[in-house]
Amino acid sequence: MTTIQDVDLTTGGLKELAEQAGRDLEDATALEILTWAAETFGKKFAVTSSMEDAVVAHLASRAFPGVDVVFLDTGYHFEETIGTRDAVEAVMDVKVITLTPRQSVAEQDAEYGPKLHDRDPDLCCSLRKVKPLEKGLTAYDAWATGLRRDESPTRANTPVVGWDEKRQKVKVSPIARWTQDDVDAYVLEHGVLTNPLLMDGYTSVGCAPCTRRVVEGEDARAGRWAGRGKTECGLHS
Numbered sequence: 001m002t003t004i005q006d007v008d009l010t011t012g013g014l015k016e017l018a019e020q021a022g023r024d025l026e027d028a029t030a031l032e033i034l035t036w037a038a039e040t041f042g043k044k045f046a047v048t049s050s051m052e053d054a055v056v057a058h059l060a061s062r063a064f065p066g067v068d069v070v071f072l073d074t075g076y077h078f079e080e081t082i083g084t085r086d087a088v089e090a091v092m093d094v095k096v097i098t099l100t101p102r103q104s105v106a107e108q109d110a111e112y113g114p115k116l117h118d119r120d121p122d123l124c125c126s127l128r129k130v131k132p133l134e135k136g137l138t139a140y141d142a143w144a145t146g147l148r149r150d151e152s153p154t155r156a157n158t159p160v161v162g163w164d165e166k167r168q169k170v171k172v173s174p175i176a177r178w179t180q181d182d183v184d185a186y187v188l189e190h191g192v193l194t195n196p197l198l199m200d201g202y203t204s205v206g207c208a209p210c211t212r213r214v215v216e217g218e219d220a221r222a223g224r225w226a227g228r229g230k231t232e233c234g235l236h237s
Contacts, residue, residue, distance in 0.1 A: 014141060014163075018170040021161040030059050030174040033160055037142055037172045038064035044141040045172075046070050046097075048133070051077075051084040052205040053194040054092065055186055056146045059174060061093045069094045070136055070143070074128040075105040076117070076207035080196045087193050099136040101128045117209045121225055128207075134167060142170035150179050151204070152221045180220065 017040075025033050037045050038060070046068040047060045060067045071085050089096040101108070108116060108127060117124040137143055147158045164171040175183070187194055197205050201213030203220040214223045 014168070014170055018161055018163040021170075022159040025160050026177075028160070030056075030178070031063060033172060033174040034060050034063035034144065037144060037161075037170075037174075038067070041140070041142045041170070043068075044139075045144070046137070046140045046142075047094075047144040048072075049085075049088070049146065050205065051081045051088065051195060052146070053183070053187065053198065054084070054088045054192050055183055056144060056175060057088060057092060057094055058190060058192045059186075060144060065093045067094050068140075069096050070133070071096055071098050072129055072132055072136075073098050073100050074207050075101065076128070076209055078195075078197060078205065078208045078211075081205060084193060084195045091193070097136070099132045101132050103127070115209070117207065121210060121228055137167060137169060140169065142172060144172040144174060147173040147176055148178055148180075148183075149176050150220075152219050 021036065021040075025036060028036075034056075045064070047057055048070045049057050051071060057067075057069045060069070069088065073082070073085075085096060085098070088094065103111070108124075112123070113119070116127075143164070147155055149156050149158050158173050158176040160173055160176045162171050162173070163169075186192065195202075195205050202211065202223060203214050204224050205211060206224050210225050210228075212223045212226050214220070
């Protein structure tokens with residue numbers, strides 16, 4: 001296995017490292033993937049979490065106790081999401097780092113008009129998610145996500161380790177090969193915290209104005225930006 005000590009980081013070595021690790025770790029367990037990331041990057045590695053559940057944060061805490069867990073507080077979250085964040089910080093061996101946009105919701109409304117999320121959801125996501133994350137990840141060389149291939153067609157080819165071209169960082173998706181059944185089994189086995197909204201018809205939890213419950217037969221992300229022709233917030237595209 002290639003490690004960070006073996007590459008020249010000034011000549012695209014991180015990208016080569018990511019692509020090689022993606023091949024080497026394709027059949028590895030989620031815990032093995034996260035252990036590799038922790039051993040390779042140390043404090044330059046962080047986990048991101050939407051607080052839909054704490055599965056990846058829990059896994060990462062086993063591989064790297066005290067790992068940084070980055071959460072984006074957009075100002076539009078459900079109360080249940082903020083409560084899940086607070087509970088994760090209280091009971092897990094992680095350090096939750098909350099990122100906030102440059103503007104409050106009121107300040108954004110004053111500049112762009114109310115309910116930007118309805119009129120231009122891409123811009124709203126950029127202002128309240130994408131830009132804060134880009135700034136918040138500057139201290140890290142690698143970041144982990146909870147992306148899964150079974151969530152939607154746009155995520156079907158997610159590598160377990162890949163290269164984030166936009167941010168020039170290694171992107172780790174340790175549960176990319178998992179199914180919802182795998183997630184449910186892990187939650188049950190380890191008593192992992194989950195967002196209460198998952199028990200109330202929501203299968204993917206984002207900002208309150210842009211998230212609805214799903215109906216039987218829809219994919220897991222059908223409740224996000226429903227009817228708007230939008231499937232991703234821009235963090236993973």
